[in-house]
Amino acid sequence: xxxxxxxxxxxxxxxxxxxxxxxxxxxxxxxxxxxxxxxxxxxxxxxxxxxxxxxxxxxxxxxxxxxxxxxxxxxxxxxxxxxxxxxxxxxxxxxxxxxxxxxxxxxxxxxxxxxxxxxxxxxxxxxxxxxxxxxxxxxxxxxxxxxxxxxxxxxxxxxxxxxxxxxxxxxxxxxxxxxxxxxxxxxxxxxxxxxxxxxxxxxxxxxxxxxxxxxxxxxxxxxxxxxxxxxxxxxxxxxxxxxxxxxxxxxxxxxxxxxxxxxxxxxxxxxxxxxxxxxxxxxxxxxxxxxxxxxxxxxxxxxxxxxxxxxxxxxxxxxxxxxxxxxxxxxxxxxxxxxxxxxxxxxxxxxxxxxxxxx
Numbered sequence: 001x002x003x004x005x006x007x008x009x010x011x012x013x014x015x016x017x018x019x020x021x022x023x024x025x026x027x028x029x030x031x032x033x034x035x036x037x038x039x040x041x042x043x044x045x046x047x048x049x050x051x052x053x054x055x056x057x058x059x060x061x062x063x064x065x066x067x068x069x070x071x072x073x074x075x076x077x078x079x080x081x082x083x084x085x086x087x088x089x090x091x092x093x094x095x096x097x098x099x100x101x102x103x104x105x106x107x108x109x110x111x112x113x114x115x116x117x118x119x120x121x122x123x124x125x126x127x128x129x130x131x132x133x134x135x136x137x138x139x140x141x142x143x144x145x146x147x148x149x150x151x152x153x154x155x156x157x158x159x160x161x162x163x164x165x166x167x168x169x170x171x172x173x174x175x176x177x178x179x180x181x182x183x184x185x186x187x188x189x190x191x192x193x194x195x196x197x198x199x200x201x202x203x204x205x206x207x208x209x210x211x212x213x214x215x216x217x218x219x220x221x222x223x224x225x226x227x228x229x230x231x232x233x234x235x236x237x238x239x240x241x242x243x244x245x246x247x248x249x250x251x252x253x254x255x256x257x258x259x260x261x262x263x264x265x266x267x268x269x270x271x272x273x274x275x276x277x278x279x280x281x282x283x284x285x286x287x288x289x290x291x292x293x294x295x296x297x298x299x300x301x302x303x304x305x306x307x308x309x310x311x312x313x314x315x316x317x318x319x320x321x322x323x324x325x326x327x328x329x330x331x332x333x334x335x336x337x338x339x340x341x342x343x344x345x346x347x348x349x350x351x352x353x354x355x356x357x358x359x
Contacts, residue, residue, distance in 0.1 A: 115314025
């Protein structure tokens with residue numbers, strides 16, 4: 001058994017989301033959003049290299065030595081599956097491991113708003129789930145794909161870097177491909193996917209012009225495409241996609257996006273007020289006729305007000321979602337104010353005074 005497996009066990013037992021192993025420091029866990037050091041010696045560069053290289057394949061070692069960066073997934077039977085990134089830093093080698101739950105949570109377990117579930121009922125089009133790293137995008141998408149997999153007769157293809165949640169065939173047939181293992185790139189996999197008779201496509205990350213263009217084409221040609229971006233609002237997501245393209249192509253892309261986009265779900269995670277886990281806040285935009293027109297006419301700045309007045313369609317702004325969490329007593333006022341950059345009234349129920357924070 002690899003030595004680092006003990007750290008993985010500790011991570012899972014304590015309910016941490018991430019394990020940080022870095023030269024010059026003890027291992028750290030990210031527990032309910034906070035960085036917590038383990039009772040462990042400071043690791044030397046050699047210590048970290050031994051821990052990490054023990055679980056790498058020869059191909060992965062060669063790739064890291066050449067590129068100084070490495071993404072991969074790793075499974076410890078009976079413990080869990082982990083997404084990893086290995087990198088160099090000032091004091092030497094380092095790595096971050098994120099736990100990927102073996103059991104995929106259902107939309108009901110995640111309390112996903114009904115408006116998000118409405119988006120997956122589309123026959124074709126583009127659905128984007130956005131947010132910063134660690135905001136729960138992968139968990140949300142896994143729940144949506146799992147729901148489709150268990151309720152619809154469909155062919156689902158995912159392209160990920162690396163594969164995170166592992167899906168088994170249920171009512172659907174699902175093929176999962178990993179960049180660097182099963183395909184050379186997201187773009188290559190998308191080109192190929194269009195000849196593989198898919199109904200649903202999941203693109204782990206819309207990284208570049210070619211991948212975004214292919215995703216838009218797939219959405220236009222009868223496929224339901226899910227993708228992620230590291231943006232923190234619906235309007236910024238649309239701007240990001242359009243700005244990737246040269247100025248001479250942007251009007252064409254606005255038109256394509258206005259016709260194929262079904263919705264954007266931006267999300268973020270807050271530490272729960274009682275210290276036990278985290279809770280999500282959402283911004284949800286559905287591509288109504290009015291919003292489609294705004295995209296086509298390059299009036300993206302007006303989308304905010306359309307979301308604000310679109311509650312009958314299930315649309316919601318981050319501000320309203322965060323205010324609701326605050327009123328329910330689920331998050332701290334300071335965290336809400338920090339995220340929104342404004343002072344909110346904290347009139348929600350208070351947690352019991354004897355509740356202790358998990359550390």
